[in-house]
Amino acid sequence: xxxxxNNLFADAISSYEDARYVIFGVPYDGTTSFLAGTRDGxxxxxxxxxxxxxxxxxxxxxxxxxxxxxxxxxxxESLPEDVIAAVEDVARELREDGKVPVALGGExxxxxxxxxxxxxxxxxxxxxxxxxREEFGNTPYNHACITxxxxxxxxxxxxxxxxxSGTEEEYAFAQHLHLYSADCVRERGIATILDExxxxxxxRSVYLSIDADAIDCCLTPGLxxxxxFGITHFDVRDVIRRIGPLAEAFDYMEVCPIDAGQxxxxxxxxxxxxxxxxxxxxxx
Ligand code: MN
Ligand code: MN
Numbered sequence: 254x255x256x257x258x259n260n261l262f263a264d265a266i267s268s269y270e271d272a273r274y275v276i277f278g279v280p281y282d283g284t285t286s287f288l289a290g291t292r293d294g295x296x297x298x299x300x301x302x303x304x305x306x307x308x309x310x311x312x313x314x315x316x317x318x319x320x321x322x323x324x325x326x327x328x329x330e331s332l333p334e335d336v337i338a339a340v341e342d343v344a345r346e347l348r349e350d351g352k353v354p355v356a357l358g359g360e361x362x363x364x365x366x367x368x369x370x371x372x373x374x375x376x377x378x379x380x381x382x383x384x385x386r387e388e389f390g391n392t393p394y395n396h397a398c399i400t401x402x403x404x405x406x407x408x409x410x411x412x413x414x415x416x417x418s419g420t421e422e423e424y425a426f427a428q429h430l431h432l433y434s435a436d437c438v439r440e441r442g443i444a445t446i447l448d449e450x451x452x453x454x455x456x457r458s459v460y461l462s463i464d465a466d467a468i469d470c471c472l473t474p475g476l477x478x479x480x481x482f483g484i485t486h487f488d489v490r491d492v493i494r495r496i497g498p499l500a501e502a503f504d505y506m507e508v509c510p511i512d513a514g515q516x517x518x519x520x521x522x523x524x525x526x527x528x529x530x531x532x533x534x535x536x537x
Pocket of ligand 1: 382396399464
């Protein structure tokens with residue numbers, strides 16, 4: 254039999270029953286505050302995933318062996334609370350079935366649905382923005398409020414890496430969290446910061462969320478809310494290689510494919526890295 258390309262993530266060749274990792278897209282950008290277009294993120298990430306070799310030389314691992322299933326894209330409603338509820342339903346089912354979810358956005362508000370299903374003790378997020386607003390655009394479920402909602406949903410420790418944007422109120426709230434700004438990452442180096450985070454996590458459960466705009470928009474300009482002077486794709490790769498294996502759930506949000514493909518390419522590569530790093534760690 255010949256191989257057929259399709260519009261699912263490359264190497265997602267396992268059945269749902271056999272899979273350990275379940276990818277799903279949430280093509281929703283209903284609350285985006287600046288440029289729309291993250292609804293096209295999941296399919297842009299899938300498309301570029303076929304560009305990469307199955308073998309990951311850094312890991313000595315062939316990704317098609319990991320046990321990956323791609324459910325496709327969730328049908329989305331128009332209100333963010335409805336999308337979040339639908340995502341929570343999907344994530345609960347995945348959790349009950351012992352799967353590791355890999356969600357592709359779409360806007361960052363989607364993360365709340367996944368987080369509510371997993372209720373991980375620690376929440377680690379890479380983001381240019383604090384996302385700690387009480388509400389924005391007349392809704393508490395705007396993508397600018399997501400980390401605040403995760404705090405309220407019961408996260409014991411919240412680590413924000415790469416932030417460089419927020420209101421005075423958000424920065425005041427962030428004093429109760431672990432905030433590693435983009436400048437802090439540049440000054441101290443990501444390795445030292447990750448050592449500190451892993452020590453603080455101390456074996457507790459972890460949710461890992463990547464907002465694509467954590468990376469400097471001069472490097473990956475496919476973003477709805479671009480911010481310069483950010484962290485690099487190398488920094489985010491280090492976060493994924495070291496925190497990824499500890500995570501029970503993972504998402505990559507806010508890819509807005511209006512660039513030459515850089516942002517989706519980084520996302521596609523890093524989703525593959527997450528799965529490889531997580532799989533190898535779990536086999537040890
Ligand atoms: Mn965000
Ligand atoms: Mn952001």
